[in-house]
Amino acid sequence: MTLSSEYKKQVLAVVDGSVGLAGGLLNERHVLEKLGQQITRIISASRIEGDEEVASFAMHVNNVVVALASGRLVPDENIRSLLRESFLEIRRSTQDNDDNNNNNNTSSNRTQIDPAIINKLKSVLTAAANTSEKDFIFLSSIDVLYIDADDFVYKSLAKRATDSMATIMKMTSIKLVSNASEARQLLFSSQEKFDVILCETDLPDESGLELIKEFSSRYPVVAISASDDPRSIQLAMKAGATDYIVKNETGIRMLPRSLHTAVVERQKRGQKTQKDEILKDPRAAKVLNYLMVSEDSVIEQTVEPSSYYKMQVLEPERDFSDTFATLERAGYVTKSSKRLALCCPRCRSANLVSYFVCANCNKSDFIKGDVIEHNRCGYNDMEFAFQKNDSKEHLFCPKCNKELKLIGVDYLRTEAAYKCKECSNIFPAPEQRFVCHDCDNSFRLSEGGWKSMYMYRLNSAKVQELNQKTLPLQSVEEYLSSKGFRISLEDYVDSKLQKFGQFDLVAYKENTIFVMIILGDDIELNHSRIIELDTMSRAVGSRVTAYAITFTDLRQVTRDLLSKFGIIVIQLKRPDQLLSKIQEYV
Incomplete structure (x- = not known):
């Protein structure tokens, strides 16, 4: 069969445009619509021409695109690769037919569509049918x-x-x-x-x-x-x-x-x-900004009591327990147990101070030193009590006034003992007690409770969302200031007739306004902010340089809108890339 030059030219032109579309964002409706239109043109042209082999093959390809458009088939790299391969197969078949005609070959020598590709398309369609919209x-x-x-x-x-x-x-x-x-x-x-x-x-x-x-x-x-x-x-x-x-x-x-x-x-x-609302809390922002510095960042819960002067008119600073609990419920952080900590049996606080007392009188006033015991009379006391006239070379018993000469014969020495100044009790070690900073409760170790201390990490599944919502702009503001810009304290631009905003960053320099917006995955909100920015640019008399920051692949309709309005798109993988990207433009 001899194919007309007009048909071959039309099919090859459509295929060239379709290969790029097939490798694009197949989850975008307009891409699938365009791809469907291209395939329909191939089917129509091939049927008019009588090229049934290409028409039948193109129908298989069209069924895959319809499955993508209906949601029965989820686009991935394998699907993109198969669609590109299919369009290239149509090109090859058409070109081979052209070459065979130039060599005076008969239609029986025409290169057929690769059956392996047809089987791949059928397999994909079978899998799509079996999903039955299970999502x-x-x-x-x-x-x-x-x-x-x-x-x-x-x-x-x-x-x-x-x-x-x-x-x-x-x-x-x-x-x-x-x-x-x-x-x-x-x-x-x-x-x-x-x-x-x-x-x-x-x-x-x-x-x-x-x-x-x-x-x-x-x-x-x-x-x-x-x-x-x-x-x-x-x-x-x-x-x-x-x-x-x-x-x-x-x-x-x-x-x-x-x-x-x-x-x-x-x-x-x-x-x-x-x-x-959670992210507006400055305490939550402080925690998240710290954790987002690197993947290895971790915050460990610990207790480090310090000396302070308690005044009833001043409230002690509240810890971050509520903040971490809120962030965990929202899914921004994960926690794991680190160790057990002693806590107050009354209020369960681990904010404790340890102190030591004499077990006899419960006073915390004692001295430490070596203890001497006179073997003859049985008197015992701290070593300095046996040092007559502060002489460390000779020891005399305060009770019987006998000189102690030979250790083990005249006396025994106990190292590192304690003597209470209040009751004169001598003991090997003081008794440990604890006092709660929060409720002033005093208790023994055996009376205390135990609570888990945790370590917190950023939830990796929330990194992209947090990048959008907590992008640190201070470094950009400092850079713009060094370039002569005046950073606005307001998040809007005020023209003579009305205010426009909210924007994420506004800066002024002579007759230029620098405006930045951060786009997320909410298409309605994105378009609203983009249109607001364009309306502002038309209303003010100054030159506006506008930037849209994103961490996601924007929909094509959104990119078209940004391009139409002349807004520069900066796509980031990490927040720390923002400053270097801005430096490329400013």
Whole structure:
């Protein structure tokens, strides 16, 4: 079979564009949509041309992309490699056919698609089918309010209840209304409860964006539209949508997953808000900043009492026990037992001071020295009592006044004994007692309690989250100051008409404003901050240099937005890289 030059040119051009997409972020919806469009072009062109072998092979590739878009298949390096290999196989087959035609070979000599690659694609699709959307099984059913005058998507979703998406659809209850007025009646009704809103951006009675803006604080909202214009996506995200679905085959397949994800993310955001409050505590920040210095950083719980003057008008400083307990509950630190420590039997505090007393009179006033015992009269006392006229060379018994000459014959010597100044009791060792700094309770060792002392480490699973939320900016501020910038004490920029912010760092130098924002994994919050930054840049009269700091791979729609607004993206692996990166630009 002879292939036309137009067909070969079209297929090779599509393949060249698809190889790069196949190696990209396959968890991004727009990448999968673009990849699906490219494969559809190959299928259509090959069928028109009569190239059934390529058409059949491309269908296998398309099924893999559809499985990725629906969530039945999780993208990894093996999938990326297989898709790249598949597109390169289409290129090879087309080019080999071209070479064979130039050599006047018959169609029977055409190089066939590698069966091994076809088997790999089938194997991947079989595994995807067996998963049966198992990552959603743990979710409870959700109630969706769908606002759209066009019921095409609603009917399409109803059909999904009989195909491979049946597991998700059984857990998705959808109520359809055709306009904003009906939606408001239901949303304000005490009889109706919804977990998530699916809203068309173009409604018959008003803009869907206004409805999204009104209710996004109370419900997670997914926007849906026939338009794939990036500007429409930006407006929906700015209004408060958590995701944006295009009304096409790929979008409809991804919709149930998007709705369930929106509900889960809203629940997580409530947890994040609580965690953000924890990180605002200066004591918690101090602990985390220390632990984040290196992977080996550890904080050991210990007790080191010191001498102090207690005054009733002053409260002793509270320790970090509550702070560590809070950080552990939030999952930021892990603890392990280090040793047992003696504690007060009354208040369980390990903040103790040890002291020693005479066991006879309980007074803590004694002296240490050698003890002499006169064998003849039995008198015993400290050695200095036997030294007459302070003479250390001759010893005389204070009781009978006899001179002691030979040790072992005249007297015995006991080294390192103690004598109480209060009761004159002589004893080999004083009795140890403890006093609690917190409640003043005094007790013996046998009366005390025991408690575990812990060592704390940073939870490695939380490093990325903490990098975003506790990025130390002091070194950057010092560097900018050395370059003549004035660091603003405020986290906003004030134009003549309004204030813009909050930003993470603002600095001024002559007619230039330096602004930094830190982006996380919340796409709605990211877009809101980016748009706020761009609006500020247009409103002020000064030149604005804007930087977006991130520790994660941003979604492509977010990168496109940053690029469009001229915001410099700095992606870090560790917080200590920030200063060197800023120095490259400033």
